[in-house]
Amino acid sequence: MTITHTTLPAPDKAALARQGRAVRKRLQADPRAYQVPTDKAEIFAFGDFLTASECRRLTGLIDDIATPSQLHEQAYVEGFRTSYSGNFDPHAPFIRGISRRIDDLLGVDDNMGEAIQGQRYLPGQQFKPHNDWFYTDQDYWEIERKRGGQRSWTAMAFLNEVEAGGTTDFTEVGISIEPKPGVLLVWNNALPDGMPNEDTMHAGTPVEAGVKYVITKWYRTRKWN
Numbered sequence: 418m419t420i421t422h423t424t425l426p427a428p429d430k431a432a433l434a435r436q437g438r439a440v441r442k443r444l445q446a447d448p449r450a451y452q453v454p455t456d457k458a459e460i461f462a463f464g465d466f467l468t469a470s471e472c473r474r475l476t477g478l479i480d481d482i483a484t485p486s487q488l489h490e491q492a493y494v495e496g497f498r499t500s501y502s503g504n505f506d507p508h509a510p511f512i513r514g515i516s517r518r519i520d521d522l523l524g525v526d527d528n529m530g531e532a533i534q535g536q537r538y539l540p541g542q543q544f545k546p547h548n549d550w551f552y553t554d555q556d557y558w559e560i561e562r563k564r565g566g567q568r569s570w571t572a573m574a575f576l577n578e579v580e581a582g583g584t585t586d587f588t589e590v591g592i593s594i595e596p597k598p599g600v601l602l603v604w605n606n607a608l609p610d611g612m613p614n615e616d617t618m619h620a621g622t623p624v625e626a627g628v629k630y631v632i633t634k635w636y637r638t639r640k641w642n
């Protein structure tokens with residue numbers, strides 16, 4: 418029997434629906450937001466969210482903090498997420514400023530967001546198709562449940578131009594987004610009713626030439642700690 422994750426109990430469903438509505442309303446009213454035309458998932462893009470100098474500064478910080486990326490799944494799958502990543506110090510004024518700008522854009526309280534993570538992919542490195550929301554039948558959920566619960570929205574920014582490869586592909590929606598420095602992607606990991614949206618499946622495809630740098634901020638339904 419195949420168990421799809423949408424048939425599992427959905428903790429935080431009401432909160433996800435509520436947060437979904439609030440953020441959707443705010444983004445759709447924002448003239449800077451471009452909404453990807455699909456009814457499968459709510460995906461928005463903002464051009465020039467970060468300046469060139471902010472992008473440069475962030476890539477330098479990623480080089481300082483990056484260590485091999487972790488996966489939430491207990492059984493580590495070889496080759497699944499081969500990038501290097503690390504969390505920025507959320508108290509550093511520069512990071513706090515960027516973090517607040519993302520909170521503001523979404524209209525979400527800053528204590529709901531995880532620490533911003535920086536990520537670097539060298540040629541051959543990738544993040545295979547995955548969902549950002551937690552699989553609540555996995556052992557890690559017991560920990561995540563207590564530190565903020567289910568993930569709601571994701572905000573991810575590209576920091577540089579990649580020579581070849583390294584696109585962000587939403588495999589179920591059928592779009593492939595090329596890294597452009599300063600562009601911020603924002604998407605709802607849940608459906609409007611608060612159930613996990615399987616169609617938010619996405620991948621960082623292998624970098625073929627050059628290096629790829631991104632930052633990601635994941636939001637929870639409750640206070641993150």
Ligand SMILES: O=C(O)CCC(=O)C(=O)O
Pocket residue numbers: 536544549573583584585586619620621622631633
């Ligand atoms: O690097 C990418 O394009 C995708 C990154 C990603 O999926 C994530 O940080 O959750």
Ligand SMILES: [Fe+2]
Pocket residue numbers: 547548549619
């Ligand atoms: Fe992701």
